[in-house]
Amino acid sequence: MNDRTMHTLSGSSQFPTTRWTMVVAAGDPHRKEARSALAALCENYWYPLYAYLRRRGYASDQAQDLTQDFFIRMLEGRYLDRADPEKGRFRSFLLTSLKFFVADEEDRQRAHKRGGGAVVSLEFSSGEERYQREPAHDETPERLFERRWALSVLDQVVEKLRSEFVRHGRPEHFDQLKVFLLGRSDAPYAALALEMNTSEGALKVAIHRLRKRYRELFRQEIADTVADPAEVEAELRFLAAVLTGN
Numbered sequence: 594m595n596d597r598t599m600h601t602l603s604g605s606s607q608f609p610t611t612r613w614t615m616v617v618a619a620g621d622p623h624r625k626e627a628r629s630a631l632a633a634l635c636e637n638y639w640y641p642l643y644a645y646l647r648r649r650g651y652a653s654d655q656a657q658d659l660t661q662d663f664f665i666r667m668l669e670g671r672y673l674d675r676a677d678p679e680k681g682r683f684r685s686f687l688l689t690s691l692k693f694f695v696a697d698e699e700d701r702q703r704a705h706k707r708g709g710g711a712v713v714s715l716e717f718s719s720g721e722e723r724y725q726r727e728p729a730h731d732e733t734p735e736r737l738f739e740r741r742w743a744l745s746v747l748d749q750v751v752e753k754l755r756s757e758f759v760r761h762g763r764p765e766h767f768d769q770l771k772v773f774l775l776g777r778s779d780a781p782y783a784a785l786a787l788e789m790n791t792s793e794g795a796l797k798v799a800i801h802r803l804r805k806r807y808r809e810l811f812r813q814e815i816a817d818t819v820a821d822p823a824e825v826e827a828e829l830r831f832l833a834a835v836l837t838g839n
Contacts, residue, residue, distance in 0.1 A: 628668065634683060634818070635664045637749050641741035642691050643720050644727065648734040653721045663694045682828060683818040684742050688735070743832040746818075750811045757806070766799075773800045774807050 639660055646656035666672065672690040727737065751774065758767035769789055786796040815828050 632668060635667065638683075638687065638742065638745050639664065640720050640723065641738045641745055642687065644724055644741045645688065645691070645734045645738040646695070647724050648727075648732070648737045653724075657720075659695060659698065662698075663691055666694060682820070682824065684739075684828075688738055739835045743835045746811070746814055746832060750807065750814050753810050753814070754803075754807055770800060770803050773803065 642663070643656055643660045646659055647653065651659065667690070672693065732740075751771065754774075755764070755767050755771070758764050766789070769785065782793045782796055786793045789796065791799075812825060812829075815825050815832075816822055819825060819828055
């Protein structure tokens, strides 16, 4: 997805128990659901950590080893004692835990063997390709992590929205309408309506519903990465600021 500014999101702030809240219980080997929630979050948001390590100067193979081993430790229950169910965001917890992990590994100065005992599937080849496309400026590792995190959230939301269209047997409609998600498209409504065999009025309604559902899914995704629904608005503002460079 292009690095574009998200719309201001609005709606209800009431959410059920979030994946991040469940992560706190993932250290218990009997809480399989909680560990599955942690694994899902790790698989969705590993790239910002990989980009952070690469920007810190680690070679691609070292960054791959550290990222993979870090998540293995996480899924074994390490660092979860630092997870506070009363406060915090998964984004901040994850980066802080990685810093502790890297410091420990540097102190031990031992080699890592990539993939041993791994229970998370991470697409490192695509990750390195993405990293090579990162801007060459002097953006700090932390700032790069935050920006990649924000864009990863957007990617997750768009993929969930696309999956809904697929389940309803309309993947082609999503492909035609997705340009309207993060801003106004230059495509004339009349031409697109003709292409989709619908009226211009019906097209505008479809776009309105698409954007509404996108906002709902975005809020849900954010809610999964914060401990308290009351923090959703602050996290939305933070991500918007990151994407706009403020």
